[in-house]
Amino acid sequence: MKKNEIIELKIEDIGVNGEGIGKFEGCTFFVKNAVIGDRVKAVITRMKKEYGFAKAIEITEPSGCRIQAPCGLSSRCGGCQIMEMNYPEQLRFKERKVRMNLERIGGLKNVPMLPILGAKRQAEEPVPLAYRNKMQFPIGPGKNGGIAAGFYAGRTHYIIDTESCPAAPEAANRILQAVRAFMQEQDISPYDEKTGKGLVRHLFLRTGYYTGEILVVLVLNGESLNEGSYAQNVDIDRLFVDKIRSIPLENTGNHEENVNFHIAGICLNTNREQTNVILGKQTRCLYGQPFLFDEIRNRSTGERLCFKISVASFYQVNPRQAEKLYETALSFADLKGHETVWDLYCGIGTLSLFLARKAKAVKGVEIIPDAIRDAKENAERNGIGNAAFYCGPAEEIFPRYAGQKDHVPDAGDPLVVVLDPPRKGCDRALLEAIREVGPERIVYVSCDSATLARDLKILTGGGSSEGEESRAKQEAGKAVYQLEKIRPVDMFPNTVHCEAAALLTRR
Ligand code: SAH
Numbered sequence: 001m002k003k004n005e006i007i008e009l010k011i012e013d014i015g016v017n018g019e020g021i022g023k024f025e026g027c028t029f030f031v032k033n034a035v036i037g038d039r040v041k042a043v044i045t046r047m048k049k050e051y052g053f054a055k056a057i058e059i060t061e062p063s064g065c066r067i068q069a070p071c072g073l074s075s076r077c078g079g080c081q082i083m084e085m086n087y088p089e090q091l092r093f094k095e096r097k098v099r100m101n102l103e104r105i106g107g108l109k110n111v112p113m114l115p116i117l118g119a120k121r122q123a124e125e126p127v128p129l130a131y132r133n134k135m136q137f138p139i140g141p142g143k144n145g146g147i148a149a150g151f152y153a154g155r156t157h158y159i160i161d162t163e164s165c166p167a168a169p170e171a172a173n174r175i176l177q178a179v180r181a182f183m184q185e186q187d188i189s190p191y192d193e194k195t196g197k198g199l200v201r202h203l204f205l206r207t208g209y210y211t212g213e214i215l216v217v218l219v220l221n222g223e224s225l226n227e228g229s230y231a232q233n234v235d236i237d238r239l240f241v242d243k244i245r246s247i248p249l250e251n252t253g254n255h256e257e258n259v260n261f262h263i264a265g266i267c268l269n270t271n272r273e274q275t276n277v278i279l280g281k282q283t284r285c286l287y288g289q290p291f292l293f294d295e296i297r298n299r300s301t302g303e304r305l306c307f308k309i310s311v312a313s314f315y316q317v318n319p320r321q322a323e324k325l326y327e328t329a330l331s332f333a334d335l336k337g338h339e340t341v342w343d344l345y346c347g348i349g350t351l352s353l354f355l356a357r358k359a360k361a362v363k364g365v366e367i368i369p370d371a372i373r374d375a376k377e378n379a380e381r382n383g384i385g386n387a388a389f390y391c392g393p394a395e396e397i398f399p400r401y402a403g404q405k406d407h408v409p410d411a412g413d414p415l416v417v418v419l420d421p422p423r424k425g426c427d428r429a430l431l432e433a434i435r436e437v438g439p440e441r442i443v444y445v446s447c448d449s450a451t452l453a454r455d456l457k458i459l460t461g462g463g464s465s466e467g468e469e470s471r472a473k474q475e476a477g478k479a480v481y482q483l484e485k486i487r488p489v490d491m492f493p494n495t496v497h498c499e500a501a502a503l504l505t506r507r
Helices: 087-104 170-186 236-245 319-333 350-356 369-381 394-401 428-437 449-459 468-475
Strands: 006-014 020-024 027-032 039-047 051-061 134-141 147-152 159-161 200-207 213-220 262-270 282-288 291-297 304-310 340-344 361-366 387-391 415-419 441-446 481-489 499-506
Touching (some): 006 027, 006 051, 027 039, 087 449, 087 481, 134 159, 134 170, 147 170, 170 200, 170 213, 236 262, 236 282, 262 291, 291 319, 304 350, 304 369, 319 350, 319 415, 319 441, 319 481, 319 499, 340 350, 340 394, 350 361, 350 387, 361 369, 361 394, 369 387, 394 428, 428 449, 441 449, 449 481, 449 499
Parallel strands (some): 027 051, 213 262, 340 361, 361 387, 415 441
Antiparallel strands (some): 006 020, 006 039, 020 027, 039 051, 134 147, 134 200, 147 159, 200 213, 291 304, 441 499, 481 499
């Protein structure tokens, strides 16, 4: 078997990246654009000794779970990898993925998994759509000297020019179209990653689910749109504001809550670095405010908290599912009122403030200064006085403070740690420090079950690869945790990503 050869095979499984897996003449193939249950004709794209890669070119027998993707770009765009799978199958895939990672990477047996919390669909939707509150559209040179704005093709930096994205709310798509049209009208150059020349790099947008506020940020390789224009005596920045404010947004809001979207702020962000990082350090507000507000509700208690979100701060991208995730994390924390809780990787204090309502004291730690500023303001805005926030890496702040007099809970009061790291998971030093301090419970919220599994292996005491003797020495006095339960939450429908919350208790 070699490259470009055509094979026919049945897809028996799905890999962690959404690719179909099947066998041909005893050899395993990872097949792009195929769904579990499909029989396909595929062209071999790469051969290794033991396995190969292929791309489906014809679906000879479609799987029962295959659907027509509600997006013409789904097979090219890198965003929604499993949009051709019906929603129940997507959820089964995610449950299997989380379980498999915990077993294979975490070495855990009999994983105590609760069923995944799926996203609700509108009646007419085959899969959940328009769920994202944050969009980052790359902008670059298009065909024939034009502009391409939209999405990167899977695993590349090639920009597919896109009219609209079904994962985004309609308002975001209208803004994307208006930005492209404006650049054409004013002859403003897109940024070219290859040469580092050109002006406009990204359109960054956030929408408030409950407030309807929209924050529009145009990321420039410069400080002003005037830098990209030959026109004299015309303020292009001002024209940009007029253009964005004139976009019709009637009936684009959140129909469930009866809110209409409206522009709350328009900003220019400067990023002159040749880097994959989207936002630069400097943001200049042209109109309105350089932040937005949103609410998060706890649907089981009826509580509502209001949050200020600055441009550089993290905020969960799927607001309805985030509420389910937070509710799950809160119920796992099982607070009675006398606990001290460390909320590590706290962002703008979303979970921290819900935790604070039920605990004696909460200490949030976060590395982004703007997010910490937001968190402190958010505590005040919601009248919460028992939450303190610290800026810095969790792996430095927690070991430094957790053992200190002022931070140790009163005798008999329990300590609880909440973790919500980015995809790369927790620093090993933090996990060891947690085991030394020995909180009663750990709630680990994760957006990548592979790193979650790696970290759980350490927390459950199975993570040391040292020899027996030095291992015993190293382990002496450290707490060992047991995984009590884990609940996946589908935060990113149609993608291979899955969020999960896990509860660990000290043995
Ligand atoms: N719990 C928050 C944020 C979770 S995202 C929420 O639900 O909104 C993870 C956060 O960890 C981000 O805000 C990121 O800026 C922060 N972060 C990344 N590395 C960190 C580190 N080493 N120490 C502390 N925070 C970190």
